[in-house]
Amino acid sequence: MAARGPAQDDVLIVGGSLVGLSAAAFLGHHGISATVVEKHAGTSIHPRAGYFHIGTMEAYRRIGLEPAIREASEEQFGPDGGINLVESLAGRELARFVDSINAGVEPYSACRRFFMTQQSLEPLLHRRAAELGADLHYRTELIGFEQFDDHVVAELRDLASGETWRTRAKWMIAADGNRSAVRQALNIAMHGPGLLSDSITIYFKADCRPWLDGRQLGVIYVANADQRGFFRFEAGGTRGFLAVNTLGDLSLPGATDVAGDTSPERCVALVRSAVGVPDLAIEIEDVATWKATAECAEAYRQHRVFLAGDAAHVVPPTGGFGGNTGVQDAANLAWKLAAVLNGEADETLLDSYEAERRPVGQLTVEQAYARYIRRVTPEEIGPDTPELLDELTMEIGQFYRSNAVAEGRREDEPACLHPDHTRGRPGARVPHAWLEDGRSTLDCAVNAPVWLAGPDAVPESGPYETVRLSPETAERCGIGPAGAMLARSDGFVACVVRAA
Numbered sequence: 265m266a267a268r269g270p271a272q273d274d275v276l277i278v279g280g281s282l283v284g285l286s287a288a289a290f291l292g293h294h295g296i297s298a299t300v301v302e303k304h305a306g307t308s309i310h311p312r313a314g315y316f317h318i319g320t321m322e323a324y325r326r327i328g329l330e331p332a333i334r335e336a337s338e339e340q341f342g343p344d345g346g347i348n349l350v351e352s353l354a355g356r357e358l359a360r361f362v363d364s365i366n367a368g369v370e371p372y373s374a375c376r377r378f379f380m381t382q383q384s385l386e387p388l389l390h391r392r393a394a395e396l397g398a399d400l401h402y403r404t405e406l407i408g409f410e411q412f413d414d415h416v417v418a419e420l421r422d423l424a425s426g427e428t429w430r431t432r433a434k435w436m437i438a439a440d441g442n443r444s445a446v447r448q449a450l451n452i453a454m455h456g457p458g459l460l461s462d463s464i465t466i467y468f469k470a471d472c473r474p475w476l477d478g479r480q481l482g483v484i485y486v487a488n489a490d491q492r493g494f495f496r497f498e499a500g501g502t503r504g505f506l507a508v509n510t511l512g513d514l515s516l517p518g519a520t521d522v523a524g525d526t527s528p529e530r531c532v533a534l535v536r537s538a539v540g541v542p543d544l545a546i547e548i549e550d551v552a553t554w555k556a557t558a559e560c561a562e563a564y565r566q567h568r569v570f571l572a573g574d575a576a577h578v579v580p581p582t583g584g585f586g587g588n589t590g591v592q593d594a595a596n597l598a599w600k601l602a603a604v605l606n607g608e609a610d611e612t613l614l615d616s617y618e619a620e621r622r623p624v625g626q627l628t629v630e631q632a633y634a635r636y637i638r639r640v641t642p643e644e645i646g647p648d649t650p651e652l653l654d655e656l657t658m659e660i661g662q663f664y665r666s667n668a669v670a671e672g673r674r675e676d677e678p679a680c681l682h683p684d685h686t687r688g689r690p691g692a693r694v695p696h697a698w699l700e701d702g703r704s705t706l707d708c709a710v711n712a713p714v715w716l717a718g719p720d721a722v723p724e725s726g727p728y729e730t731v732r733l734s735p736e737t738a739e740r741c742g743i744g745p746a747g748a749m750l751a752r753s754d755g756f757v758a759c760v761v762r763a764a
C-alpha cells in the first residue's frame with residue numbers, strides 16, 4: 265500500500281455531504297483544518313433536504329453563511345411557504361398543517377426557517393469549508409480503519425486511479441450517511457420503529473403553475489387512491505420532485521414497496537395522479553429509491569470515532585428533521601473537538617457529545633415517526649403513537665444534560681422543551697434578544713464562550729469576555745438584573761450565576 269497524504273490530520277471526516285461539509289466548516293471556524301473524504305465526484309446531485317430549521321440557520325449564521333443562503337433560497341422558493349395536504353394539486357385541499365413556515369418565529373430568533381435544495385446548499389458549504397481551511401477530497405473512499413490509543417489509521421482509495429493509501433488522524437467523524445459502513449464496522453446497532461416504506465423520489469419537469477395558482481407552498485403532501493407522498497416545487501412551479509411513500513390503499517399487497525417498480529410509465533402515472541391532470545406533459549429527470557426509516561444509533565461514539573448525521577439517526581422526511589438534526593450534531597461536536605485540539609479542554613469534554621446529542625436524536629426519531637404516521641398513514645394511529653411536540657420545541661428547544669453544562673436538564677425532563685419553559689436554564693439554548701448594538705444575544709459567543717451579564721451582576725473572573733445586558737434583556741434571558749449566563753459558542757448555556 266502506497267504511503268501518501270499528510271502524516272497526521274487532526275480530524276478526518278468521512279462523507280462530504282450536508283453533515284460532513286457542515287462539520288468541516290464549523291471546525292474551520294474554530295481554527296481546525298479538517299480533511300474530508302467523499303466517494304462521489306462532487307456535492308449532492310439531488311435536491312433531497314429542502315426544509316431547514318431555525319437552529320440550522322443560526323449555526324450557519326455563526327460562520328457567516330446566512331446572507332448567501334438567504335439569497336440563494338429566495339431565488340428558488342418563496343420565503344414563507346406553507347405545508348398542506350391535498351388529494352391532488354388540482355383537487356381538494358384536505359388539511360393545512362402550516363400556513364407560513366415563519367409565523368411566530370420572530371420573538372425567538374434572529375434567523376428564519378428556509379427552503380433550499382440540498383444540491384444548492386452543499387456548494388455553499390463546500391466553498392465556506394474550503395475558505396476556512398478544510399482539505400476536501402472527492403472520489404476518495406474510506407475502505408477501512410483501525411483505532412489506536414491516541415489516533416485512528418484510515419485506509420483510503422482514490423476511485424479514479426484505484427490507488428490506496430493510509431492516513432492518520434487524531435479523531436474521525438463518520439458522516440457517511442444512513443448505511444454508514446463506519447457504524448457497521450463498529451458494531452453499533454440502530455433502534456427504533458425501523459423501516460416504514462421503500463419509497464421513491466421522482467424528479468420531474470412539468471408546468472404545474474396553473475394548479476399551484478400562486479400559492480406559496482414549500483411542501484405539499486398528497487394522499488389519494490394511488491399514493492401517499494409529497495411534492496416540493498422549484499422555479500415557480502415548473503420543476504420539482506414527488507416523493508412517494510406508499511400506495512393509496514395500505515391494505516394492498518406491496519403497499520409500502522413503491523420502489524419495486526420505478527418504470528418511466530409508472531412514474532409518469534404517479535406524477536399525473538398527484539397533480540390531478542391525466543394528460544399532463546411531464547419530463548422525468550431522474551428517479552431515486554430510498555427507505556423511509558426511523559431509528560437511532562445505540563451509541564454516537566466509539567473511542568476516537570464519532571457518528572454524526574444520518575450515520576447516527578435516520579428519520580422519514582416528515583418534519584424535515586434528518587439533515588437539520590445532523591447539522592446540529594456537527595455544530596455541537598465541532599467546538600468541542602476544537603477546544604480539545606487547541607489545548608483549551610481535556611478529552612472528557614468529548615463525552616458530552618453523546619450525552620447531549622443522543623437523547624435529542626432519540627426524541628427526533630420518535631417525533632419524525634409520529635409525523636409520518638399522522639400525515640402519511642393516519643389509519644395506523646394507535647394508542648402507542650407518540651403525541652406531537654410543537655416545531656419550536658423540536659428545533660430550538662434542545663435541553664442538554666452533560667459534563668459541559670453545570671446543573672443542566674434534570675434526568676426526568678425531556679430532551680427538548682419549549683424555549684419559554686427553559687429560559688435562563690443551563691443546558692438550554694441562549695434566549696434570543698436584540699442588543700443595543702444590533703446584535704442578537706446569540707451572536708455574542710460565536711467564536712468563544714461569553715458571559716451575558718445583567719447590569720447589576722458582579723463581574724466574573726476568568727478568561728471569558730462579558731457582555732452587559734440591559735435590565736429588559738437580562739429579564740428576557742431569564743437571569744434578572746443581577747444574574748449572568750455563560751454562553752457556549754454553539755449558542756447553549758453552560759452555566760448560570762444568580763445573585764446571592
Ligand SMILES: Cc1cc2nc3c(=O)[nH]c(=O)nc-3n(C[C@H](O)[C@H](O)[C@H](O)COP(=O)(O)OP(=O)(O)OC[C@H]3O[C@@H](n4cnc5c(N)ncnc54)[C@H](O)[C@@H]3O)c2cc1C
Pocket residue numbers: 278279280281282283284301302303304312313314315316382404405406407439440441442445465507554572573574575581583584585586587588589590
Ligand atoms: C426525499 C427526501 C427529502 C428530505 N427532506 C429533508 C428536509 O426537508 N430537511 C432535512 O433536514 N432533511 C431532509 N431529508 C434528509 C436529508 O437528506 C438527510 O438527513 C441528509 O442528507 C443527511 O446528511 P448526511 O451528510 O448525514 O448523509 P448523506 O447525505 O447520506 O451523505 C453521506 C455521504 O457520505 C459519503 N460516503 C459514504 N460512505 C463513504 C465512504 N466509505 N467513503 C467516502 N464517502 C462516503 C456518501 O457518498 C455521501 O455523500 C430528506 C431526505 C429525502 C430522501
